[in-house]
Amino acid sequence: MTLNAQAKGPGASTDPQGMTIVARTQGQMVRRRFFRHRAALAGMIIFGFVVILAFSSIGFLGVPGWWDKSYLGTGALVNQGRPTLSVVPQFLGGDGLHLGEHPFGQDNLGIDYFALTMRGAQQSLIVALIVGVVATTVGTVVGAVAGYFRGGAEATLMRLTDVMITIPVIIIAAVVGQMTGKSGAVALGLFLGLVLWPTLGRLVRGEFLSLREKEFVEAARAAGTSAQRIIFRHILPNTVGVIIVAATLSVASAVLLESALSFLGFGIQPPDTSLGQLINNYRSAMTVRPWLFWWPGIFIIAIALSINFIGDGLRDAFDPRQTRVRA
Amino acid sequence: MTTPPNVPIEPHAIDPHIYDNASHVVDSAEEVHVGLTLDAVRPPSQEEILRVENLTVEFPTEDGVVHAVRGVSYTVREREVLGIVGESGSGKSVSSLAVMGLLPRSARIKGRILFRGDDMLKMSPRKQRGLRGRKLAMVFQDPMTALNPVHTIGDQLAEAVLAHELMPRKTALARAREMLDLVGIPQAESRLRSYPHEFSGGMRQRAMIAMAVINNPDVIIADEPTTALDVTVQAQILEKLLEVKDAVNAAIVLITHDLGVIAGMAHRVLVMYAGRPVELGETDPVFEEPRMPYTAGLLGSIPSLDKNSGSARLRPIKGTPPSLINMPTGCPFSPRCPLATDICRTEEPPLAETDSGGHFAACHHWDRLAAAEDPTEFFRTESETVA
Numbered sequence: 001m002t003l004n005a006q007a008k009g010p011g012a013s014t015d016p017q018g019m020t021i022v023a024r025t026q027g028q029m030v031r032r033r034f035f036r037h038r039a040a041l042a043g044m045i046i047f048g049f050v051v052i053l054a055f056s057s058i059g060f061l062g063v064p065g066w067w068d069k070s071y072l073g074t075g076a077l078v079n080q081g082r083p084t085l086s087v088v089p090q091f092l093g094g095d096g097l098h099l100g101e102h103p104f105g106q107d108n109l110g111i112d113y114f115a116l117t118m119r120g121a122q123q124s125l126i127v128a129l130i131v132g133v134v135a136t137t138v139g140t141v142v143g144a145v146a147g148y149f150r151g152g153a154e155a156t157l158m159r160l161t162d163v164m165i166t167i168p169v170i171i172i173a174a175v176v177g178q179m180t181g182k183s184g185a186v187a188l189g190l191f192l193g194l195v196l197w198p199t200l201g202r203l204v205r206g207e208f209l210s211l212r213e214k215e216f217v218e219a220a221r222a223a224g225t226s227a228q229r230i231i232f233r234h235i236l237p238n239t240v241g242v243i244i245v246a247a248t249l250s251v252a253s254a255v256l257l258e259s260a261l262s263f264l265g266f267g268i269q270p271p272d273t274s275l276g277q278l279i280n281n282y283r284s285a286m287t288v289r290p291w292l293f294w295w296p297g298i299f300i301i302a303i304a305l306s307i308n309f310i311g312d313g314l315r316d317a318f319d320p321r322q323t324r325v326r327a
Numbered sequence: 328m329t330t331p332p333n334v335p336i337e338p339h340a341i342d343p344h345i346y347d348n349a350s351h352v353v354d355s356a357e358e359v360h361v362g363l364t365l366d367a368v369r370p371p372s373q374e375e376i377l378r379v380e381n382l383t384v385e386f387p388t389e390d391g392v393v394h395a396v397r398g399v400s401y402t403v404r405e406r407e408v409l410g411i412v413g414e415s416g417s418g419k420s421v422s423s424l425a426v427m428g429l430l431p432r433s434a435r436i437k438g439r440i441l442f443r444g445d446d447m448l449k450m451s452p453r454k455q456r457g458l459r460g461r462k463l464a465m466v467f468q469d470p471m472t473a474l475n476p477v478h479t480i481g482d483q484l485a486e487a488v489l490a491h492e493l494m495p496r497k498t499a500l501a502r503a504r505e506m507l508d509l510v511g512i513p514q515a516e517s518r519l520r521s522y523p524h525e526f527s528g529g530m531r532q533r534a535m536i537a538m539a540v541i542n543n544p545d546v547i548i549a550d551e552p553t554t555a556l557d558v559t560v561q562a563q564i565l566e567k568l569l570e571v572k573d574a575v576n577a578a579i580v581l582i583t584h585d586l587g588v589i590a591g592m593a594h595r596v597l598v599m600y601a602g603r604p605v606e607l608g609e610t611d612p613v614f615e616e617p618r619m620p621y622t623a624g625l626l627g628s629i630p631s632l633d634k635n636s637g638s639a640r641l642r643p644i645k646g647t648p649p650s651l652i653n654m655p656t657g658c659p660f661s662p663r664c665p666l667a668t669d670i671c672r673t674e675e676p677p678l679a680e681t682d683s684g685g686h687f688a689a690c691h692h693w694d695r696l697a698a699a700e701d702p703t704e705f706f707r708t709e710s711e712t713v714a
Contacts (some may be wrong), residue, residue, distance in 0.1 A: 002456075049373035151432075214472060215467055215469060215472040215473040216473050216474055216475040218429060218467070218471060218473075218484075219465070219467055219473040219474070219535070219538075220475070221459070222427055222429060222460060222464070222465040222467075223456065223459065223464070223486075223487040223490055223538065224456045224458070224459035224460030224461055224490050224491055225460070225486070225487075225490040226456065226490070228488065229486075233478075233486065234475055234478075235571055237475075237477040237478070238475070238477050240477075240478070271693055
């Protein structure tokens with residue numbers, strides 16, 4: 001038992017039958033299951049591709065990108081503003097593989113539509129990320145405090161959550177969004193995050209309610225551990241799975257909500273742009289210049305769908321009872 | 328090394344038929360055969376470290392107030408092992424949780440719990456927390472659930488140290504390693520990085536013991552520490568508990584419903600019934616000459632696997648313990664007691680000193696038990712009388 005195990009390092013040991021058992025940590029098991037989930041893996045690749053494309057193409061925060069046109073500057077109309085992107089090779093009767101001058105076409109002012117779409121994707125991703133961070137943090141803290149301490153703290157926080165849930169998001173988002181939209185994606189993200197936390201708060205509270213009765217929490221209390229340490233060191237790590245999954249899904253819904261708000265004109269304000277706003281601007285162009293509608297639409301779908309798939313994969317990975325992903 | 332290779336076992340899957348094969352089962356009627364006996368460890372001193380005075384615990388519920396503990400008093404001296412026996416619902420666990428300060432807030436606790444003279448019930452929560460884990464430690468019943476599944480054993484042991492002392496994590500981990508060595512976990516260094524699910528039941532309970540003693544406590548409360556374990560591991564764990572107690576110079580309050588465990592391990596024993604102490608004394612006199620019919624009944628209901636006493640029949644206690652919400656008047660054991668007379672049904676007997684010194688019993692008729700040749704004879708079943 002001894003020599004073999006030491007040779008293989010920690011975690012590996014040999015049972016009396018002589019079979020080698022490699023112990024995996026929970027993290028390793030989750031990773032394994034996640035990478036076997038095909039949809040999640042595809043989602044991860046698409047999402048990564050969109051992120052890299054959006055931020056590297058037109059540059060970000062003054063850092064120039066590899067795309068030479070700006071989302072603010074106009075130019076002469078090329079080919080009546082049609083997309084110059086060609087993916088059909090010449091031997092099939094197409095123009096061959098090339099980007100052309102304006103791969104996604106130009107809008108009615110002559111602005112390069114690829115640059116505009118990339119800017120919109122950037123904004124949507126920033127909003128989504130900030131919403132994810134803010135909603136997760138607030139929801140987790142509220143849920144943890146309410147679930148662990150019970151009593152008055154729980155009653156107050158949960159009634160607050162109920163109130164937040166009853167208010168139609170789109171309406172307060174419309175009112176406050178109009179004010180924050182002007183100050184850019186970061187402010188909008190912060191605000192949306194402060195609106196979207198209740199679902200997560202309830203979920204975390206539920207988890208805490210069941211975990212606080214577990215014997216290992218009682219054991220931690222018997223060891224004289226402080227409430228703060230019990231919450232953050234003992235209970236929270238047990239809820240990470242639930243939180244990550246809920247956070248991913250809230251990011252996906254934030255992308256859609258931001259698009260909806262911008263579409264209604266309450267989100268990001270011109271001259272800056274977002275995917276939802278692009279769709280709003282050109283919804284009437286659907287019949288004549290459909291590419292002005294399609295490109296931002298495709299990106300919204302790609303972002304929301306890929307994040308949802310990642311969330312699905314994470315949920316399956318964290319839930320060992322579901323075995324279907326192993327197939 | 329005394330420990331056999333640790334084969335992971337399913338602790339809950341103890342086959343009831345294991346008792347059919349009596350040859351390698353510990354004879355629970357006799358003492359559990361621990362290699363290290365009570366006589367081998369250092370004797371208790373006269374210094375009293377824990378004193379519980381007239382402790383009552385009540386839980387208000389929708390159906391009425393549950394009188395879980397009704398006036399328990401006992402003392403624990405330095406290095407002493409005090410056994411608390413009783414069936415489920417007798418208040419043995421609740422009274423010890425009260426001592427640890429782990430009862431839910433809804434519990435109404437009265438009485439005094441003095442730790443080295445300080446009343447713990449009057450302490451600030453902060454001060455109480457400082458005692459928990461450092462001076463008073465607890466070993467839980469089920470090591471399967473008492474360890475956090477997401478942290479390594481080393482982390483959890485270190486955490487128990489860091490809850491009370493500021494020190495580098497490395498130092499805490501070194502201490503954790505020492506403790507795993509002490510409780511007999513092989514390859515302690517690499518086992519620090521193991522997760523609880525990689526440990527067998529016995530090893531987890533060893534880890535729990537290590538966690539309990541890591542801060543050198545004065546009192547270890549062990550709440551049925553072997554109940555969830557395979558019978559073959561139980562004796563090892565009890566032996567380890569005694570050994571560790573000696574190493575850190577602590578007293579043990581051992582809560583169990585297994586009289587065999589108490590017989591082999593405790594200096595003194597407290598028998599509880601329906602939230603009250605009914606008998607208290609040195610272990611041997613209590614078991615050999617019980618002065619309370621309930622204790623006698625418990626002794627009579629242990630199966631004996633001894634071949635020589637093969638003809639001895641089990642003498643069960645008829646009936647069930649009373650409801651803790653509607654307590655009968657008089658002695659709570661009177662509805663089940665073969666010795667009960669009218670006075671038992673009207674007057675609850677106090678815990679009073681009996682014929683031998685230091686041996687207390689709460690019974691109106693302890694003298695009848697003293698006069699009987701076999702104290703369990705009152706519990707003879709009808710079939711036995713016919714035979």
